[in-house]
Each structure stands twice: as C-alpha cells, then as structure tokens.
Amino acid sequence: MQSEALEGGFPDAPVDAARAFRAAMNAMARPGRIETLAGAVPPAPLSAAAGALILTLCDPETPMHLAGGLDVAGVRDWITFHTGAPLVGPAEAVFAVGQWADLQPLDGYRIGTSEYPDRSATLIVEMPELAPQGAVLTGPGIKESTRLSLPDVAAMRRNAALFPLGIDFFLTSQDRVAALPRSTRVEDN
Amino acid sequence: MSDYNFAYLDEQTKRMIRRAILKGLAVPGYQVPFASREMPMPYGWGTGGVQVSAATLTPEDRFKVIDQGADDTTNAVSIRKFFERTAGVEVTEETEAATIIQTRHRIPEAPLSEDQILVYQVPIPEPLRFLEPRETETRKMHSLEEYGLMHVKLYEDISQHGAIATAYAYPVKVEGRYVMDPSPIPKFDNPKLADCPAIQLFGAGREQRIYALPPYSDVVSLDFEDHPFEASKADHPCDLCGARDSYLDEVITDDRGGRMFVCSDTDYCRTRQAQGHLGAQLAAKQEGAA
Amino acid sequence: MYVAVKGGERAIDNAHAWLAEERRGDPTVPELSVAQIREQMALAVNRVMTEGSLYDPDLAALAIKQARGDLIEAIFLIRAYRTTLPRFGSSVPVKTAEMACERRISATFKDAPGGQVLGPTFDYTHRLLDFKLAAEGETPTAPEGEARREPTPHITGFLNREGLIQTEDESGETPPDLTREPMELPAARALRLQALTRGDEGFVLGLAYSTQRGYARNHAFVGELRIGTVAVEMDIPELGFAIEIGEITVTECESVNQFKGSKTEPPQFTRGYGLVFGQTERKAISMALVDRALRWKELGEDDQGAPAQDEEFVLMHCDNIQATGFLEHIKLPHYVDFQSELELVRKLRRAAGAEEVKEAAQ
Structure with missing residues (x-):
C-alpha cells in the first residue's frame, strides 16, 4: 500500500463528516441543487466530492463497486484504508462509483424490493462538469421545476419509472455534488 | 460527557443513520428500517428524533427543541441540554433563528424556510398499526399499495359519528404513493406538512424506522369527497396574544369552570406579544394593573 | 391569571438532586459498596448482565446501586453504556x-x-425466613469435593x-446481531x-x-x-x-x-x-x-x-x-393531542345534540 492511501481523509472526521453529510442530504432532498462538498483529498482520478461522499457514507457494512478507470490500486487502497468497505461487483454493491459509461449497464445494480425499496444501490457518477441546465426536473424536493446537466435523460427516466424501486444517483464533479433520486421526474429540455 | 463523540453517537452509527435518511428522502413517506441504538434516554422519549438530530447536526447549527409546541417542557429541556453538552451547538427558542428543530407533537406556527430541518419524534411510525398489529402484514400492504383498510376505518367513523374521529396522527398520503403517519401532531398541523420549504425527517427509535419528506412534497390528508379533511382547533383567539390562526392549549384556571386558551407554540405567542399583540385575558390583566 | 410553567431545567436539576439523596437513604446506615452488591446480590447482577448483554459484574453491580435496586433501570444503564463501546471483534462460539x-x-x-x-x-431450601441473616458477621463455609477433571x-x-x-447441525453461518x-x-x-x-x-x-x-x-x-x-x-x-x-x-x-x-x-x-x-x-x-x-x-x-x-x-x-420506555412515556405531556380529542368529542356531541333537537321537533 502506498503511503498516499493513508492520507487525504477527513482531518476531523466527526465534524467534517457532519458537514459533508449536510451537503449530501441537501442535494438528495433538493434534486438538481448543486452543493459544495469539501474536506477530502482522495487520490486521482477520484473527485474531491466523490471522496467526501465515500468517507461520509461508506464503511465495512457497505459493499462498494469501483467502475472502470476508478478501479485502480491507488483508489482501492484509499477506500480500503479509510472506510473498510468491501470491494464487490455491481450486483452486490450498496454504493458504486465511476464515470457514467463505466457504470453501465444500470440493470446490473440492486433496485430494492417492493417490501424494502431502500435496499437499492446508490451510484456516485463522476461527471466532467455539473451545471444547472439541460434536463427539466420535477418532483419531491423541487419547488416547481429545475434543470440539471444529466449524463443520460432516457436512462434516468427509465429508472424513475421503477418508483418506488430504483437507483439513486449522486453526480459529482471536482468539489461539487448534485443528486437525482428515483423520485425525480425527468424531461428533455 | 466530554469523553463521548461529537453529537454522542459513534461515527459508524451516524453513517448507518445517514444512509437511512438519504434512502428515506429518495422514497418519500416510506419507512426505512435502521438499527436504532440504545440511547441514554428511554425509548418513547424521543430516541428516534435524537438519533436523527445527532446524525444531522453540524457545529454551525442552531438547535431548537419543542415538546407540545413549547421550548420549556421538561423533555424538551432535557433533549436540548443533551445536545448542548454533546455537540456544543448553539441553542435557540426562536423558530426563525433555528436551523434544526426537533419536535414532539407539533409543527411550529411560523412558516419554515429552505434553510431549516424539522426532526419529528415518532412513537409508532406505522399508520396501519392500529388496524393491523403485525409488521409482516403492514409491510405487505405498503408494498402492494393496499390501503383499503385505512379507508374502511375512516368511513366507519363517518357512519358511526358523522365525522372522521381521528384528531391527531391523522394519516396522509405522500406523493400519491405511501400512506404515512405524520407523528402524533394534531390534525390542525397536517396542512403544514405539504409543500413545506424545509426538510422534514421522522425518527422512530424503538420501532427502528426513519422516514422523510423532501421539501415541497405532495402530502394529502386522507379524506372522502363528501367528508373533506378539516384542520380544526379550539374556536377561540389566544388569550395572551390574540392569535386566531394558532393551535391552542386549553388551560384550566380554577375549580369553578374557569379556563383560558393559549398558543401551544410558546415562541409564536411570545413573539406576537413582543410585537404588541394582546389577548383578552392579558389585556384585562394589564388594565387591572394600570 | 395563568402563567406558563417555566424553569423546567431547574426542576430537573432539583429532581436529580433529590433522587441522589433518596438513593443514599439514611446516611447513618453504612453505604453499600459495588463489591458488596457484586458478591452478595449476585443473582441480580447476573440478570442485569444477561438482559443488558454485557458481561461485567462490576458494572452491573454499579448499575444496580445507581438504579436503587430497580433491575430494569439497571439493565437500561448497562445497555446505554454498552452501545458506546468500540468493537474489536467477535469471539468464537463458547464450548x-x-x-x-x-x-x-x-x-x-x-x-x-x-x-x-x-x-x-435454592431448590431444596425450605422457604423459611432465616432471621440469623439479619445479624451480621456470618461467614459460612461449605464442604469441598474433588473437582472433575474431564x-x-x-x-x-x-x-x-x-x-x-x-x-x-452447525450451519457455520455468522448469526445476525440484534x-x-x-x-x-x-x-x-x-x-x-x-x-x-x-x-x-x-x-x-x-x-x-x-x-x-x-x-x-x-x-x-x-x-x-x-x-x-x-x-x-x-x-x-x-x-x-x-x-x-x-x-x-x-x-x-x-x-x-x-x-x-x-x-x-x-x-x-x-x-x-x-x-x-x-x-x-x-x-x-x-x-x-x-x-x-x-x-x-x-x-x-x-x-x-x-x-x-x-x-x-x-x-x-x-x-x-x-x-x-414506551409504557412510561405516556406520563410525558400529551396535552396537545388530548386537546385535539377534546375538541373533536365536543364537536361530535354538539352535532349529536343538534340531531336530537331536530328529531324532537319533528
């Protein structure tokens, strides 16, 4: 294990994680809203926001899937050291992180069951950028409607159609995060 | 208490609760099971709300706790003190100044804002529990969206009493999908659940459930076309501040039938009095003193 | 004139002070030590450890002392303490x-x-109060046998x-943790x-x-x-x-x-x-x-x-x-809910009264 795996965690975990969670919760509660998520310095190519989400939410109880370019030794070691989350394939993952293309196909992840819709995966999608433009979002958490740059509108609509089952998404770019839960209705602009 | 972690709970417990909160927000009104911990206060006294607050608080927050709408009821005092001690957060009694409000049995009268989080203490999170005591059955009913039993119960009330005989913990339907227990708030408060700019989180410790309403959620109190839902309260103005729009407590003042009605939301009442609003009894008293 | 109840914090502090005084009881009577409870109230200690899910006779004895002998309260103290303990691992099944x-x-x-x-x-003891125990100073000894080696x-x-x-059959599965x-x-x-x-x-x-x-x-x-x-x-x-x-x-x-x-x-x-x-x-x-x-x-x-x-x-x-916890929580204030029921019952009674008047008039 490289020594950099030991670095880049939250300097003051209880407080940093509390602040990061607030940003993550605000994002999930208000789909489309872009929040800042700082505090973590993960190894490349993991973004600061994705790193903070992982430190805040993942631990030995949450199997994780690293997709594509993120499945590299530096990231694996960092996650293992800081969270202890077991690294697994998509089907067992509680969290998965990667670029949109690498995370495909979406039907490989858990979407919950009708009795336990919460037992579904949360995907952390690394985006080149995040902007309040593009697809039109409506639904719980959104006053009237809002816009967010989504990687694939059709796929998000198919996911929303599964409600109350489905996957929930965090979209991350550098130190910014937005979320798209399954409850959000998505329209092309 | 300084030996304990920030906001009392250990980090792994907080992560588990935080994950449950996020899934609750993603599926509004659905009760997410969580491994509720044994807290240093009894089950039934707000352990669910306390765990949700503990997982949500940051050092920058201003925390308010109300029980029955009041900041000074003993259990509210006790919970407020717990977080003052374990999280070092600033506390307030002003609804508008608070960023997190933990509540038992009321929604504050002052409209909430986007920057606020309302945390409810929930005794029995299952709205169908009194119709069907078995968790194994009610879970099935939710999964199949089988809420006929609830409508039958409400309709039986109407045929027996001429009205729906549920005055608090009045069931609601969230986003057209899950029937949800709003916690034992008086039905007067039900309309405030809907279209609320704040995040609403519900924690049931003993029953190990967390659920949530994202801001601006669609929340409808169950009713019938010929018997529409009615948010009711005592038909009086507040005797201290004169408010006509607030939920009132009836206070017995003597043993000869004397009584008065006062706002259950103590901050709302105090704020109005400070603004110069006077209720009948307070006005009479001031006149007497003058 | 009604004045809203204030000073909840002082009331709580005073209640706790009184509780502490009552816990100690008559100060002319020697105070119980934790070791005395551990050694002489061993069955109470055992119950607290079992239902508290924590094997620590000293802590269980302390909890019993703090709880004034209320074993459920003592179990509660142990449980609340236990949840704060870090976990280093699990034991293998005891043999x-x-x-x-x-x-x-x-x-x-x-x-x-x-x-x-x-x-x-206790099985074959005759349940006769032993007044000798009321006197102090007894240190009974029992005959000793040979310990079984195998x-x-x-x-x-x-x-x-x-x-x-x-x-x-042994499943080999790790049991879930309640x-x-x-x-x-x-x-x-x-x-x-x-x-x-x-x-x-x-x-x-x-x-x-x-x-x-x-x-x-x-x-x-x-x-x-x-x-x-x-x-x-x-x-x-x-x-x-x-x-x-x-x-x-x-x-x-x-x-x-x-x-x-x-x-x-x-x-x-x-x-x-x-x-x-x-x-x-x-x-x-x-x-x-x-x-x-x-x-x-x-x-x-x-x-x-x-x-x-x-x-x-x-x-x-x-x-x-x-x-x-849930049983006792009904002593917390519920006056908001009670008020809502009060209004409802009054309303239903008014409606029923109006109905009767209407019927009588017909």
Whole structure:
C-alpha cells in the first residue's frame, strides 16, 4: 500500500463528516441543487466530492463497486484504508462509483424490493462538469421545476419509472455534488 | 460527557443513520428500517428524533427543541441540554433563528424556510398499526399499495359519528404513493406538512424506522369527497396574544369552570406579544394593573 | 391569571438532586459498596448482565446501586453504556461441552456420566425466613469435593447417539446481531435466541408457563441444566488461531420435548435451548421452552394460535427496555393531542345534540 492511501481523509472526521453529510442530504432532498462538498483529498482520478461522499457514507457494512478507470490500486487502497468497505461487483454493491459509461449497464445494480425499496444501490457518477441546465426536473424536493446537466435523460427516466424501486444517483464533479433520486421526474429540455 | 463523540453517537452509527435518511428522502413517506441504538434516554422519549438530530447536526447549527409546541417542557429541556453538552451547538427558542428543530407533537406556527430541518419524534411510525398489529402484514400492504383498510376505518367513523374521529396522527398520503403517519401532531398541523420549504425527517427509535419528506412534497390528508379533511382547533383567539390562526392549549384556571386558551407554540405567542399583540385575558390583566 | 410553567431545567436539576439523596437513604446506615452488591446480590447482577448483554459484574453491580435496586433501570444503564463501546471483534462460539460445571442436573435420566451435581441451588431450601441473616458477621463455609477433571458430556448427546433426538447441525453461518441490525421478520432461530436471552425474565417466564398450561404445550423436560465457567476465545488474524481472552459463567438449558413425528419423520425428541450469563436458571429454562414453542413451523407442527408460538408477538414485546420506555412515556405531556380529542368529542356531541333537537321537533 502506498503511503498516499493513508492520507487525504477527513482531518476531523466527526465534524467534517457532519458537514459533508449536510451537503449530501441537501442535494438528495433538493434534486438538481448543486452543493459544495469539501474536506477530502482522495487520490486521482477520484473527485474531491466523490471522496467526501465515500468517507461520509461508506464503511465495512457497505459493499462498494469501483467502475472502470476508478478501479485502480491507488483508489482501492484509499477506500480500503479509510472506510473498510468491501470491494464487490455491481450486483452486490450498496454504493458504486465511476464515470457514467463505466457504470453501465444500470440493470446490473440492486433496485430494492417492493417490501424494502431502500435496499437499492446508490451510484456516485463522476461527471466532467455539473451545471444547472439541460434536463427539466420535477418532483419531491423541487419547488416547481429545475434543470440539471444529466449524463443520460432516457436512462434516468427509465429508472424513475421503477418508483418506488430504483437507483439513486449522486453526480459529482471536482468539489461539487448534485443528486437525482428515483423520485425525480425527468424531461428533455 | 466530554469523553463521548461529537453529537454522542459513534461515527459508524451516524453513517448507518445517514444512509437511512438519504434512502428515506429518495422514497418519500416510506419507512426505512435502521438499527436504532440504545440511547441514554428511554425509548418513547424521543430516541428516534435524537438519533436523527445527532446524525444531522453540524457545529454551525442552531438547535431548537419543542415538546407540545413549547421550548420549556421538561423533555424538551432535557433533549436540548443533551445536545448542548454533546455537540456544543448553539441553542435557540426562536423558530426563525433555528436551523434544526426537533419536535414532539407539533409543527411550529411560523412558516419554515429552505434553510431549516424539522426532526419529528415518532412513537409508532406505522399508520396501519392500529388496524393491523403485525409488521409482516403492514409491510405487505405498503408494498402492494393496499390501503383499503385505512379507508374502511375512516368511513366507519363517518357512519358511526358523522365525522372522521381521528384528531391527531391523522394519516396522509405522500406523493400519491405511501400512506404515512405524520407523528402524533394534531390534525390542525397536517396542512403544514405539504409543500413545506424545509426538510422534514421522522425518527422512530424503538420501532427502528426513519422516514422523510423532501421539501415541497405532495402530502394529502386522507379524506372522502363528501367528508373533506378539516384542520380544526379550539374556536377561540389566544388569550395572551390574540392569535386566531394558532393551535391552542386549553388551560384550566380554577375549580369553578374557569379556563383560558393559549398558543401551544410558546415562541409564536411570545413573539406576537413582543410585537404588541394582546389577548383578552392579558389585556384585562394589564388594565387591572394600570 | 395563568402563567406558563417555566424553569423546567431547574426542576430537573432539583429532581436529580433529590433522587441522589433518596438513593443514599439514611446516611447513618453504612453505604453499600459495588463489591458488596457484586458478591452478595449476585443473582441480580447476573440478570442485569444477561438482559443488558454485557458481561461485567462490576458494572452491573454499579448499575444496580445507581438504579436503587430497580433491575430494569439497571439493565437500561448497562445497555446505554454498552452501545458506546468500540468493537474489536467477535469471539468464537463458547464450548459449553467443555464447561467447568458448578451445577449440572438432568430430569430425564436418574444418573448419567458426569453425575447429578446440585451446586448452589435454592431448590431444596425450605422457604423459611432465616432471621440469623439479619445479624451480621456470618461467614459460612461449605464442604469441598474433588473437582472433575474431564469435560462433562451433554445429556442430549446420549439421545443423539441413538437418533432419538433431532440433531441440530452447525450451519457455520455468522448469526445476525440484534443490536446492530434492525429486526427483520420472519427471524432465524439465531436471532430469536438472541432476543430471548436479552428478553425480560418475567415476560419469558410467563410465556414459558403458558406453554406448560396448554397454550402450545410442548411437553418439556429439563434434559439438562448446567451452570459453570467456559473459556471465551477470539480469533486473532495476526496469529492465525484463537486465543483465550477470559472466562465467563453461563447457564445453559436444553429441554427435551416430545414430538409425534410427521409423515416424513419417525417419532423423535426435539429440543429447546437457553443460554444466559451467570447463574440465571429460571431464565434459561424459560427461554428453552419459548424457543421450542417458536419452532413450530420448522418442525411441521400446527399453529395453535398460542402467544408463545407467535414469533412477532414474542420478539416485538420481550424487550423490557423498549417496553418500559414506551409504557412510561405516556406520563410525558400529551396535552396537545388530548386537546385535539377534546375538541373533536365536543364537536361530535354538539352535532349529536343538534340531531336530537331536530328529531324532537319533528
């Protein structure tokens, strides 16, 4: 294990994680809203926001899937050291992180069951950028409607159609995060 | 208490609760099971709300706790003190100044804002529990969206009493999908659940459930076309501040039938009095003193 | 003129101060030490450890002292403390077959290898108040025998050899942890047993008694009751093997129950199981009976609708910390809800009154 795996965690975990969670919760509660998520310095190519989400939410109880370019030794070691989350394939993952293309196909992840819709995966999608433009979002958490740059509108609509089952998404770019839960209705602009 | 972690709970417990909160927000009104911990206060006294607050608080927050709408009821005092001690957060009694409000049995009268989080203490999170005591059955009913039993119960009330005989913990339907227990708030408060700019989180410790309403959620109190839902309260103005729009407590003042009605939301009442609003009894008293 | 009640904080502080004074009692009477409680109230300590799920006689004794002898309150203190403890790992299952027994009895055989050992039991005491105990200074001694060197075999093992009792195969699975995962029903037996061990002694006793009186009667005998010390071992990954980290006293009960057999199985005995910390035999026996009653489904028996067969009823109500919290919370203010009902009842009565007036007028 490289020594950099030991670095880049939250300097003051209880407080940093509390602040990061607030940003993550605000994002999930208000789909489309872009929040800042700082505090973590993960190894490349993991973004600061994705790193903070992982430190805040993942631990030995949450199997994780690293997709594509993120499945590299530096990231694996960092996650293992800081969270202890077991690294697994998509089907067992509680969290998965990667670029949109690498995370495909979406039907490989858990979407919950009708009795336990919460037992579904949360995907952390690394985006080149995040902007309040593009697809039109409506639904719980959104006053009237809002816009967010989504990687694939059709796929998000198919996911929303599964409600109350489905996957929930965090979209991350550098130190910014937005979320798209399954409850959000998505329209092309 | 300084030996304990920030906001009392250990980090792994907080992560588990935080994950449950996020899934609750993603599926509004659905009760997410969580491994509720044994807290240093009894089950039934707000352990669910306390765990949700503990997982949500940051050092920058201003925390308010109300029980029955009041900041000074003993259990509210006790919970407020717990977080003052374990999280070092600033506390307030002003609804508008608070960023997190933990509540038992009321929604504050002052409209909430986007920057606020309302945390409810929930005794029995299952709205169908009194119709069907078995968790194994009610879970099935939710999964199949089988809420006929609830409508039958409400309709039986109407045929027996001429009205729906549920005055608090009045069931609601969230986003057209899950029937949800709003916690034992008086039905007067039900309309405030809907279209609320704040995040609403519900924690049931003993029953190990967390659920949530994202801001601006669609929340409808169950009713019938010929018997529409009615948010009711005592038909009086507040005797201290004169408010006509607030939920009132009836206070017995003597043993000869004397009584008065006062706002259950103590901050709302105090704020109005400070603004110069006077209720009948307070006005009479001031006149007497003058 | 009504003035809203203020000063909740001072009221709480004063209540706590008064409580502390009452806890100490008459200051002219010497104060109890934790060691005295640990040594002389050992059965209370055992119950607190069992239902508190924490093996620490000193802490349990402290909790009893702090709780003024209210054992449920003491269990609560232990549970709340336990949740804050970091976890270093899990032990390997304790080997009760290797227990150094202080007491070991079987009701199903007159004698068996290892013998019937009464041990320190109330069983044959005549329940006559011993006024000598009211006087101080007695240090009784008991005659000593030869300690048995070889392990005491389990009684059910003898039945096992003949195929007369259902075998319980080791699944090798890691059991779920009731304190770390939300209860999910239907529950596996491992989860049920955990819940029963932590369950309220009185509640579990009452349920067990109900099975004896015919509510899902399962014809239980105490196949074996054994009390003694067992080693606790933990796997140390760095070493690659398990090492002993300590010793605990436990009570184990295996009940032997009649079983009629089914279409696929010839008649055979079955068992119920109880395991608790310390010498807590009433609880261990009760637990075994309730465990057996809850096994109706896997053994292909009829659901008689008895409370002890109802897994959800038993598991959701056996925890005295949950029960007492929720029961006692009704003394918290509920005046907002009460007010809403008051308004509703008044309104319904007004409506009913108006209806009567209308009818009378017609």
